[in-house]
Amino acid sequence: MPIYRSHVLVCGGTPCVLKGAKTLKDLLNKELNRYNLADEIRVVETGCLGPCDEGPVIVVYPEGTMYSRLQPSDIPRIVQSHLLKGRILQELVYQAPWSPPSAQEVPLEQEKYLGLQKRVVLRNCGRIDPDSIDEYIANDGYQALGKAVTTLRPDEVIEMVKEAKLLGRGGAGFPTGLKWSFTAKIDADQKYIICNADEGEPGTFKDRLIMEGDPHGIIEGMAIAGYAVGANQGIIYIRGEYALSIERMKRAIEQATAYGLLGERIFGSDFNFTIQVRSGAGAYVCGEETALIESLEGNRGEPRVKPPYPGVAGLWGKPTVVNNVETLANVPPIILNGPEWFRRIGTEKCPGTKVFTMLGDINNQGLIEVPMGITLREIVYGVGGGIPGGKGFKMAQTGGTSGGCLPAEFLDLPMDYDTLAKAGSALGSGAMLIIDDSHCVVDLLKSFMKFFVHESCGRCTPCREGTMRLYEIIQALAEGTATMADFRLLKELSATMQLTALCGLGQSAPNSLLTCMEYFADEFQAHLNGRCPTGTCKNITVKSDAV
Amino acid sequence: MKSLKDLEAIREKAKQMTGIREGKAQTKIIVGMGTCGIAAGARDTMKVILDELGKRNLTDVTVTQTGCLGLCEQEPIVEVEIPDQPRIIYGKVSAERARQIIANHIVNGNMIGEWVIGRK
Numbered sequence: 001m002p003i004y005r006s007h008v009l010v011c012g013g014t015p016c017v018l019k020g021a022k023t024l025k026d027l028l029n030k031e032l033n034r035y036n037l038a039d040e041i042r043v044v045e046t047g048c049l050g051p052c053d054e055g056p057v058i059v060v061y062p063e064g065t066m067y068s069r070l071q072p073s074d075i076p077r078i079v080q081s082h083l084l085k086g087r088i089l090q091e092l093v094y095q096a097p098w099s100p101p102s103a104q105e106v107p108l109e110q111e112k113y114l115g116l117q118k119r120v121v122l123r124n125c126g127r128i129d130p131d132s133i134d135e136y137i138a139n140d141g142y143q144a145l146g147k148a149v150t151t152l153r154p155d156e157v158i159e160m161v162k163e164a165k166l167l168g169r170g171g172a173g174f175p176t177g178l179k180w181s182f183t184a185k186i187d188a189d190q191k192y193i194i195c196n197a198d199e200g201e202p203g204t205f206k207d208r209l210i211m212e213g214d215p216h217g218i219i220e221g222m223a224i225a226g227y228a229v230g231a232n233q234g235i236i237y238i239r240g241e242y243a244l245s246i247e248r249m250k251r252a253i254e255q256a257t258a259y260g261l262l263g264e265r266i267f268g269s270d271f272n273f274t275i276q277v278r279s280g281a282g283a284y285v286c287g288e289e290t291a292l293i294e295s296l297e298g299n300r301g302e303p304r305v306k307p308p309y310p311g312v313a314g315l316w317g318k319p320t321v322v323n324n325v326e327t328l329a330n331v332p333p334i335i336l337n338g339p340e341w342f343r344r345i346g347t348e349k350c351p352g353t354k355v356f357t358m359l360g361d362i363n364n365q366g367l368i369e370v371p372m373g374i375t376l377r378e379i380v381y382g383v384g385g386g387i388p389g390g391k392g393f394k395m396a397q398t399g400g401t402s403g404g405c406l407p408a409e410f411l412d413l414p415m416d417y418d419t420l421a422k423a424g425s426a427l428g429s430g431a432m433l434i435i436d437d438s439h440c441v442v443d444l445l446k447s448f449m450k451f452f453v454h455e456s457c458g459r460c461t462p463c464r465e466g467t468m469r470l471y472e473i474i475q476a477l478a479e480g481t482a483t484m485a486d487f488r489l490l491k492e493l494s495a496t497m498q499l500t501a502l503c504g505l506g507q508s509a510p511n512s513l514l515t516c517m518e519y520f521a522d523e524f525q526a527h528l529n530g531r532c533p534t535g536t537c538k539n540i541t542v543k544s545d546a547v
Numbered sequence: 548m549k550s551l552k553d554l555e556a557i558r559e560k561a562k563q564m565t566g567i568r569e570g571k572a573q574t575k576i577i578v579g580m581g582t583c584g585i586a587a588g589a590r591d592t593m594k595v596i597l598d599e600l601g602k603r604n605l606t607d608v609t610v611t612q613t614g615c616l617g618l619c620e621q622e623p624i625v626e627v628e629i630p631d632q633p634r635i636i637y638g639k640v641s642a643e644r645a646r647q648i649i650a651n652h653i654v655n656g657n658m659i660g661e662w663v664i665g666r667k
Contacts, residue, residue: 009568134557150551267548
């Protein structure tokens with residue numbers, strides 16, 4: 001086997017690719033050939049390394065030096081200096097915003113980047129070549145599946161997931177083990193496992209980066225789920241825009257099939273399992289599990305009335321487990337290391353980690369994985385590196401556009417499903433939109449509501465009409481023409497939607513509005529009086545009776 | 548693949564490929580890659596070291612480079628660092644010497660005294 005003295009990991013996550021990572025990789029190979037280094041140094045394209053805002057990023061091993069914000073012109077310098085002569089190019093080394101800039105003190109730059117993070121789901125992301133099943137296997141890949149099908153009964157697998165208290169990471173936080181047990185006990189000729197990878201929540205891109213960075217982790221999780229509930233077919237429904245995810249998942253499935261890790265009689269047992277990839281066509285509502293199933297059946301993507309739940313009657317009327325990408329990626333480590341190990345991470349009620357995508361007014365935009373129960377302050381000012389431009393923290397919207405907004409007094413709130421639900425928000429999909437104090441609440445809500453108007457599928461009236469009316473009233477507030485009656489109507493309409501909309505889309509659409517009305521009541525009052533405190537709403541007109 | 552054993556076999560093989568990223572390698576070989584080193588043939592020395600490590604499957608050895616040590620006339624200079632042992636610096640390490648250093652020092656633990664130009 002050829003020995004390479006150095007591995008250069010080029011981040012192949014979409015954010016870095018958009019910033020030119022492919023060009024850098026080609027250039028790197030060209031330069032290595034020029035210096036006759038190609039047989040000494042291996043270039044590996046990996047999944048997301050995390051600091052997306054600092055992209056394109058590469059890591060050079062064995063030193064573990066992370067270079068960030070690279071330009072094509074930096075590559076010949078890195079090759080000449082670091083790879084040829086062994087001199088680290090300090091000026092290009094990634095500087096974590098919260099630790100002293102010294103590459104010598106902490107040898108592995110990547111460790112420094114990780115800081116408060118704990119990587120379970122992203123354990124391989126940015127460390128292995130996602131197109132190589134061998135590299136996945138080298139890092140204990142498929143051991144959990146092997147352990148499950150050769151040494152555990154299906155009910156024991158479910159029991160382990162239950163004991164681990166794994167909660168669904170798609171947003172609702174439903175206990176995964178419980179979900180599996182519903183489907184497992186039904187006697188049916190056919191059952192399905194669906195991996196919901198139709199990640200449409202604005203600002204959320206964790207599932208994409210998990211699929212791009214460690215596709216085999218999802219395959220292994222799906223196969224274990226199939227074994228546990230007695231399903232022999234899996235379908236991964238990927239958002240159509242995620243071209244790279246689709247490509248990598250398909251390749252990973254081919255590799256796993258070639259190794260006999262998918263297919264018939266897996267590990268010599270009686271368990272058979274196959275996986276197909278299906279892509280969505282761009283509708284946000286198809287992330288809702290029943291709409292997703294409708295779409296898979298070839299129908300218009302509209303939610304079904306529940307019950308029956310998919311666990312009982314899902315795809316083609318058969319019992320179907322629908323799990324999120326991140327949920328499934330948590331399964332192999334739980335089976336391999338045991339539920340006690342998993343429960344030691346995070347909080348008592350919500351064990352494990354959560355993958356967040358940080359964006360908005362924050363220094364360190366990108367992908368992070370932290371233990372459940374970490375505070376908002378630790379995320380924003382620790383891992384996130386604070387707010388740029390010396391501005392103040394106004395609020396964080398957790399869980400994407402369907403989540404609520406939390407003001408500064410909630411900075412010390414532990415991030416887990418229960419606590420956030422009590423505060424009127426949701427952990428949801430893990431999008432973390434940080435907003436500084438130069439933004440106007442009404443203006444933000446206007447764009448949030450516009451999104452729901454666009455994405456409402458139109459099946460039920462509360463959502464179809466409600467989203468439109470909410471948008472109109474917010475629009476009126478922004479123009480200073482709204483009245484106190486409109487303001488009251490906002491509340492009433494929101495409550496109606498939460499209670500009566502058919503699916504999560506309409507039920508959660510008013511979340512951001514309701515939390516903002518509660519926590520930023522002054523700003524609403526100011527707009528009712530014809531004044532925008534931040535000066536964002538330019539068209540606001542002052543009403544004669546208000547001044 | 549029909550058993551856990553098969554999986555284990557692939558894992559062991561693949562681990563050798565990714566071990567470099569774990570930062571756990573014990574023994575270090577450092578090759579001087581200043582202009583002087585390169586001019587004296589350090590690039591060939593490096594190739595031979597990698598080749599020899601590959602042939603012997605010595606995956607727990609890290610190979611890195613460094614700049615000029617200030618002993619240009621002794622280039623190519625190769626430093627061997629084994630944990631809990633003094634660091635040994637060899638001078639004028641030709642391709643042939645490099646192969647012998649791997650065989651005697653790295654594999655068998657016998658330093659080749661006559662080529663040593665310093666220890667730390």
